[in-house]
Amino acid sequence: MTPEARKVERRPAGTEEFRDEQRATCCVIGCGPAGAMLGLMLAREGIDVLVLEKHVDFLRDFRGDTLHPSTMQIMDELGLVDGLLDLEHTKALRIEARLPGGAITVADLSRLKTRYPYITFMPQWDFLDYVTGEAKRYPNFRLEMEAEAKELILEDGIVSGVRYETSEGPREARALLTVAADGRSSPFREQASLKMVRTSPPIDVLWFKLSRHDGDPKDTFGYAGGGRFMAVINRGEYWQIAYAIRKGDYQKVRADGLEAFRRSVGETIPDLADRTEELQDWEAVKLLSVQADRLRRWHRPGLLCIGDAAHAMSPVGGVGINLAIADAVAAANILAGPLRERRVRSRDLMAVQLRRELPTRAIQAFQSVAQRRVISSSLGPDGGPSLPAPARALLRLRPVRDLPARIIAFGIWPEHVKHREPPGRSGRTPLAREESVK
Numbered sequence: 465m466t467p468e469a470r471k472v473e474r475r476p477a478g479t480e481e482f483r484d485e486q487r488a489t490c491c492v493i494g495c496g497p498a499g500a501m502l503g504l505m506l507a508r509e510g511i512d513v514l515v516l517e518k519h520v521d522f523l524r525d526f527r528g529d530t531l532h533p534s535t536m537q538i539m540d541e542l543g544l545v546d547g548l549l550d551l552e553h554t555k556a557l558r559i560e561a562r563l564p565g566g567a568i569t570v571a572d573l574s575r576l577k578t579r580y581p582y583i584t585f586m587p588q589w590d591f592l593d594y595v596t597g598e599a600k601r602y603p604n605f606r607l608e609m610e611a612e613a614k615e616l617i618l619e620d621g622i623v624s625g626v627r628y629e630t631s632e633g634p635r636e637a638r639a640l641l642t643v644a645a646d647g648r649s650s651p652f653r654e655q656a657s658l659k660m661v662r663t664s665p666p667i668d669v670l671w672f673k674l675s676r677h678d679g680d681p682k683d684t685f686g687y688a689g690g691g692r693f694m695a696v697i698n699r700g701e702y703w704q705i706a707y708a709i710r711k712g713d714y715q716k717v718r719a720d721g722l723e724a725f726r727r728s729v730g731e732t733i734p735d736l737a738d739r740t741e742e743l744q745d746w747e748a749v750k751l752l753s754v755q756a757d758r759l760r761r762w763h764r765p766g767l768l769c770i771g772d773a774a775h776a777m778s779p780v781g782g783v784g785i786n787l788a789i790a791d792a793v794a795a796a797n798i799l800a801g802p803l804r805e806r807r808v809r810s811r812d813l814m815a816v817q818l819r820r821e822l823p824t825r826a827i828q829a830f831q832s833v834a835q836r837r838v839i840s841s842s843l844g845p846d847g848g849p850s851l852p853a854p855a856r857a858l859l860r861l862r863p864v865r866d867l868p869a870r871i872i873a874f875g876i877w878p879e880h881v882k883h884r885e886p887p888g889r890s891g892r893t894p895l896a897r898e899e900s901v902k
């Protein structure tokens with residue numbers, strides 16, 4: 465099916481309203497990692513897809529910038545990994561923790577059997593520019609920036625699209641399937657009467673950057689001790705730093721003042737004490753209110769939620785972007801056929817949830833243990849992570865020792881691209897690939 469954008473004149477009784485109407489087989493709300501990947505994969509399958517993004521560009525700092533081996537494998541299967549690795553990035557082969565008693569390796573990805581045994585750090589906006597650039601090669605992919613979805617269109621209990629705002633006025637997108645990939649504050653879950661299961665993570669995170677100097681360590685570290693927990697990520701020219709605080713303590717940290725905050729950073733990581741002055745004001749420090757929740761049901765007729773909209777993840781392990789991408793791959797694998805046949809049943813949507821819910825819940829459980837046992841306990845008066853004796857004994861066994869690296873790298877149930885060759889190339893679906901258009 466070719467994209468069809470119709471301008472229709474609508475005059476509801478008593479008004480002079482004009483509304484642009486777009487039609488697509490699938491309308492995706494939100495062009496984060498989940499929405500961009502779903503858009504690309506459906507376009508590649510020959511599906512007419514419209515992606516709506518409320519922002520003018522993808523420039524947002526401190527988002528999920530951590531591409532794990534599972535995502536690199538997916539990009540490889542899409543034939544896009546070389547182009548991705550041409551973009552500026554850094555790699556972490558292992559994650560170490562510096563504790564008062566000495567350093568330990570938390571996860572050694574270099575020992576894993578994969579072509580990409582490392583975490584690739586890359587600004588999320590570069591990743592999204594790249595994915596949408598590839599998607600735009602397909603004429604059946606449309607991306608509307610500065611298009612903020614407002615309200616689901618419900619007809620006889622079935623979602624048949626969404627109303628949205630643009631700089632040129634209100635529009636409607638009519639679609640066989642609408643996908644909410646608009647992140648962890650998605651209003652469409654409530655509009656669709658989908659219920660959330662919420663948890664109460666004990667921490668929040670402050671993100672900031674400090675410059676990297678010649679002679680600095682190369683690796684990515686966690687620091688725990690003295691009542692503090694920080695993760696320090698090598699981003700090439702700078703360190704990206706996560707400073708954990710107890711949930712709700714942000715105002716107290718601010719009230720104590722920037723100087724006290726700088727001192728605390730320098731005391732925890734003496735290697736960086738010489739440059740904490742770079743934090744000139746609180747604008748340089750971004751609060752991530754850690755949230756972990758999930759929908760009981762990810763769908764209703766005509767609507768599917770994926771990524772953070774279906775399950776907000778804690779930043780522990782940097783898995784959020786990778787799970788969002790895995791959701792998109794599963795959704796495209798399962799739904800491309802029904803969308804092509806223009807018959808998406810509830811059981812198709814349920815199949816996406818069934819495939820992704822268990823891996824998501826398992827990772828959330830893993831994060832919850834790490835938050836309570838390691839991070840939150842580091843912030844307490846005893847100031848050190850506590851591991852019960854049986855867990856310590858288990859950690860000496862090699863398969864258990866490799867478990868954190870495996871979970872971080874692949875999650876519980878890695879997704880793979882069903883059609884390594886786009887269907888158009890094998891002649892099953894007409895797919896005019898415009899090689900010249902980027």
Ligand SMILES: Cc1cc2nc3c(=O)[nH]c(=O)nc-3n(C[C@H](O)[C@H](O)[C@H](O)COP(=O)(O)OP(=O)(O)OC[C@H]3O[C@@H](n4cnc5c(N)ncnc54)[C@H](O)[C@@H]3O)c2cc1C
Nearest residue numbers: 494496497498518528613646647771772782783784785788
């Ligand atoms: C400060 C911070 C740090 C993080 N650090 C990490 C990390 O280190 N590693 C990691 O893996 N994860 C991290 N995460 C989480 C990670 O960014 C998310 O898990 C991941 O981006 C989820 O992808 P998504 O596509 O589901 O949603 P999002 O990335 O939230 O994307 C949603 C998109 O929808 C758009 N949108 C929202 N509402 C509308 C609307 N009404 N109409 C149209 N468009 C809309 C948004 O602008 C956005 O582009 C972090 C998150 C934050 C906030």
